[in-house]
Amino acid sequence: MAQKSTIIYTKTDEAPALATSSLLPIVQAFVKNAGINMETRDISLAGRIIAQFPERLKDDQKISDALTELGEMVKEPDANIIKLPNISASVPQIKATVAELQAKGYDLPDYPEDPKTEEEKSVKAKFDVAKGSAVNPVLREGNSDRRAPKAVKNYARKNPHSMGEWKSDSKTHVASMSSGDFYGSEKSVEIEEATNYRIVFKDKAGNSTLLKNKAPLLAGEIIDGAVMSRKALRAFFAEQIEDAKKKDVLFSVHLKATMMKVSDPIIFGHVVTVFFKEVFEKHAADLKELGVDPKHGLGDLYSKIQSLPEEKRKEIEADIQAVYAESPELAMVNSDKGITNLHVPSDIIIDASMPAAIRSSGMMWGPDGKLKDMKAIIPDRCYSGIYEETIENCRKYGALDPSAMGSVSNVGLMAQKAEEYGSHDKTFEMAGDGTVLVLDDSDKVLIEQPVEEGDIFRMCQVKDAPVQDWIKLAVKRARETGNPAVFWLDKNRAHDARLISKVEKYLPGQDTKGLEILIKTPVEATRFSLDRIREGKDTISVTGNVLRDYLTDLFPILEVGTSAKMLSIVPLMNGGGLFETGAGGSAPKHVQQFQEEGHLRWDSLGEFLALAVSIEHLGKSYGNDKALILAETLDKATELVLENGKSPSRKVNEIDNRGSHFYLALYWAQALAEQDKDADLKRIFQPVAAEMAAKENVIAEELLSAQGRPVDIGGYYAPDEDLKSLAMRPSATLNAIIDAI
Ligand SMILES: NC(=O)C1=CN([C@@H]2O[C@H](COP(=O)(O)OP(=O)(O)OC[C@H]3O[C@@H](n4cnc5c(N)ncnc54)[C@H](OP(=O)(O)O)[C@@H]3O)[C@@H](O)[C@H]2O)C=CC1
Numbered sequence: 001m002a003q004k005s006t007i008i009y010t011k012t013d014e015a016p017a018l019a020t021s022s023l024l025p026i027v028q029a030f031v032k033n034a035g036i037n038m039e040t041r042d043i044s045l046a047g048r049i050i051a052q053f054p055e056r057l058k059d060d061q062k063i064s065d066a067l068t069e070l071g072e073m074v075k076e077p078d079a080n081i082i083k084l085p086n087i088s089a090s091v092p093q094i095k096a097t098v099a100e101l102q103a104k105g106y107d108l109p110d111y112p113e114d115p116k117t118e119e120e121k122s123v124k125a126k127f128d129v130a131k132g133s134a135v136n137p138v139l140r141e142g143n144s145d146r147r148a149p150k151a152v153k154n155y156a157r158k159n160p161h162s163m164g165e166w167k168s169d170s171k172t173h174v175a176s177m178s179s180g181d182f183y184g185s186e187k188s189v190e191i192e193e194a195t196n197y198r199i200v201f202k203d204k205a206g207n208s209t210l211l212k213n214k215a216p217l218l219a220g221e222i223i224d225g226a227v228m229s230r231k232a233l234r235a236f237f238a239e240q241i242e243d244a245k246k247k248d249v250l251f252s253v254h255l256k257a258t259m260m261k262v263s264d265p266i267i268f269g270h271v272v273t274v275f276f277k278e279v280f281e282k283h284a285a286d287l288k289e290l291g292v293d294p295k296h297g298l299g300d301l302y303s304k305i306q307s308l309p310e311e312k313r314k315e316i317e318a319d320i321q322a323v324y325a326e327s328p329e330l331a332m333v334n335s336d337k338g339i340t341n342l343h344v345p346s347d348i349i350i351d352a353s354m355p356a357a358i359r360s361s362g363m364m365w366g367p368d369g370k371l372k373d374m375k376a377i378i379p380d381r382c383y384s385g386i387y388e389e390t391i392e393n394c395r396k397y398g399a400l401d402p403s404a405m406g407s408v409s410n411v412g413l414m415a416q417k418a419e420e421y422g423s424h425d426k427t428f429e430m431a432g433d434g435t436v437l438v439l440d441d442s443d444k445v446l447i448e449q450p451v452e453e454g455d456i457f458r459m460c461q462v463k464d465a466p467v468q469d470w471i472k473l474a475v476k477r478a479r480e481t482g483n484p485a486v487f488w489l490d491k492n493r494a495h496d497a498r499l500i501s502k503v504e505k506y507l508p509g510q511d512t513k514g515l516e517i518l519i520k521t522p523v524e525a526t527r528f529s530l531d532r533i534r535e536g537k538d539t540i541s542v543t544g545n546v547l548r549d550y551l552t553d554l555f556p557i558l559e560v561g562t563s564a565k566m567l568s569i570v571p572l573m574n575g576g577g578l579f580e581t582g583a584g585g586s587a588p589k590h591v592q593q594f595q596e597e598g599h600l601r602w603d604s605l606g607e608f609l610a611l612a613v614s615i616e617h618l619g620k621s622y623g624n625d626k627a628l629i630l631a632e633t634l635d636k637a638t639e640l641v642l643e644n645g646k647s648p649s650r651k652v653n654e655i656d657n658r659g660s661h662f663y664l665a666l667y668w669a670q671a672l673a674e675q676d677k678d679a680d681l682k683r684i685f686q687p688v689a690a691e692m693a694a695k696e697n698v699i700a701e702e703l704l705s706a707q708g709r710p711v712d713i714g715g716y717y718a719p720d721e722d723l724k725s726l727a728m729r730p731s732a733t734l735n736a737i738i739d740a741i
């Protein structure tokens with residue numbers, strides 16, 4: 001049960017987890033004065049794995065299954081959760097976490113790559129609970145409202161971030177399949193009466209295999225079935241490799257293997273084996289023996305061949321080099337370390353990778369460490385057009401101008417595992433040729449798809465209640481802002497055509513008088529929004545779950561430099577609030593910098609914004625006036641952090657994450673001391689503000705002097721809490737003030 005005065009602050013991974021060690025003690029010291037209890041729940045990758053194996057662990061190693069608990073909590077009206085970004089783990093990340101925990105004395109099993117026994121299958125099933133995007137779909141019991149707050153936008157206009165210039169002769173382009181993809185094969189139905197469905201594969205000989213057992217469907221639910229053809233996909237990759245070479249552009253792949261944790265790793269595996277065809281064919285037997293799985297990338301191959309006799313290993317390495325010599329250059333994730341776009345699937349996450357390239361003149365890093373035009377491979381056509389259109393727009397009109405451009409906010413259909421991002425348990429790689437059938441209780445065929453061996457079949461669902469809630473939220477945002485709201489829906493796509501009918505059915509039930517509400521295909525909507533953005537005008541994008549994800553990185557990165565500065569609210573369908581921090585991820589590169597030189601460039605602005613709305617939600621829900629004042633003053637403090645340039649710098653020996661937290665605390669205390677609505681808060685925070693101001697230089701100095709050398713926090717996925725806290729709270733003077741509040 002969620003308590004009325006409790007806010008849950010999630011403990012996650014990497015940079016946001018480091019930042020939490022510094023920020024949370026400050027926040028707790030402030031909010032307790034409004035009777036708010038701030039508790040943490042561990043949903044980090046390490047925490048999620050540990051929670052799966054209690055029977056193997058000592059009592060002091062066990063942790064409870066916080067994700068399941070929060071998954072229940074979000075259905076209660078009292079829920080108030082601040083959700084920081086967490087790792088959506090690829091298999092290489094899971095293996096690294098297990099190795100780290102084992103070395104720390106946790107008796108965890110190895111990740112079974114190729115489970116054969118029942119025991120191994122059950123172990124793998126447990127790891128799969130923690131794999132990929134395992135957290136967000138569980139917590140997102142509501143649709144999404146993401147936007148750049150006014151203060152953030154104003155700041156960006158006055159202090160525009162760098163933007164790479166665009167040339168009209170840029171060779172950068174997006175390449176997608178022309179047939180055989182999910183887009184081309186999608187079939188969609190709306191369920192009339194509640195029933196159950198099951199998914200069955202019928203082979204050519206008429207033998208049936210049950211792929212998914214009976215699961216419920218509600219009236220009004222939309223379900224889709226689509227297929228990615230293995231043959232068409234591989235032929236497409238082969239063509240594009242040739243074409244990239246001919247055009248002399250970098251070959252790059254952009255997928256979402258974390259959220260699309262079944263389909264996209266398979267697609268990634270195909271591009272790896274087509275690109276390195278000679279290596280995988282010539283050494284097939286050895287690589288099979290070693291258990292190399294192309295779905296995990298070239299990195300997996302490199303690490304597994306280390307156990308081969310030197311001669312054999314060198315032969316394979318030479319064959320890889322021979323492929324490089326013959327092939328187009330690969331886009332690099334880290335050119336210094338030789339890590340390519342095909343090394344690890346979790347390194348090429350499309351929502352962040354495409355906007356980053358568009359911001360850098362449409363270029364990515366090549367093997368020589370220099371920026372170069374690229375071919376962006378996005379195999380499926382469902383959403384790739386938005387990037388092609390944006391690229392085309394920049395080529396035609398030049399880079400966008402952050403000092404003058406408008407804004408595109410988003411209302412995203414996300415609740416109850418909507419659409420593709422809820423499809424993992426309904427996605428299958430086909431074992432043979434035949435037909436996939438989705439059948440209802442009366443054995444009626446809901447969807448039928450012909451398939452061939454190796455094809456990927458995917459079924460998605462979206463329930464009617466979330467769709468209605470989404471339409472309402474769109475109208476609400478249009479009303480609140482006066483901006484046009486555009487539904488990004490493509491009538492030529494089976495699923496979208498059904499959603500359009502729902503929009504047409506439910507919109508008349510809303511008060512839309514005087515509002516501009518449009519429906520456009522994603523490509524048209526991109527053009528419409530970009531035309532407006534160039535005129536300094538704001539537009540609301542109303543999208544499905546995938547475009548929600550893509551657009552809330554794309555536009556923020558272009559508009560304000562990073563999606564970390566987004567306000568990201570999930571009004572839960574049962575009345576509670578889930579407040580996400582920013583729209584980006586856990587920034588692994590920031591941890592690397594912190595470990596090397598003691599500087600954490602993570603910007604906690606997303607946390608500041610989420611905290612303010614969370615505290616405000618609590619204040620409004622329970623008539624807690626002190627909470628309302630804390631929220632209001634926090635927003636003031638956040639604006640001052642921006643205005644006074646107290647955000648983290650990217651460079652060592654300048655203000656970092658910890659310094660920005662100090663200034664937030666100082667400005668927050670000052671705002672509380674200055675207000676006259678609540679005498680208690682004023683009395684408590686006057687001396688705090690005075691002392692912080694008096695000791696500003698000492699504190700700033702203590703924080704800066706902690707930088708400039710390597711930091712050891714006793715681990716990566718499961719760092720030592722004490723070491724982490726020590727590293728993240730290096731100012732004794734500040735700690736004393738905070739701890740005395
Ligand atoms: N909501 C969630 O839980 C999400 C989780 N993820 C997970 O995060 C991990 C990394 O994903 P990735 O695609 O690399 O995307 P990230 O958003 O983590 O990182 C991309 C880049 O964005 C910039 N950035 C992001 N957040 C901040 C911040 N708060 N302050 C300053 N800069 C920031 C950094 O740029 P620079 O390096 O230039 O400083 C960073 O390298 C993956 O495990 C992924 O699954 C991803 C998205 C959302």
Ligand SMILES: O=C(O)CCC(=O)C(=O)O
Binds near residue numbers: 132258583
């Ligand atoms: O859950 C994830 O893996 C990433 C989520 C994400 O990128 C987003 O919601 O913007």
Ligand SMILES: [Mg+2]
Binds near residue numbers: 351549550552584
């Ligand atoms: Mg995203």
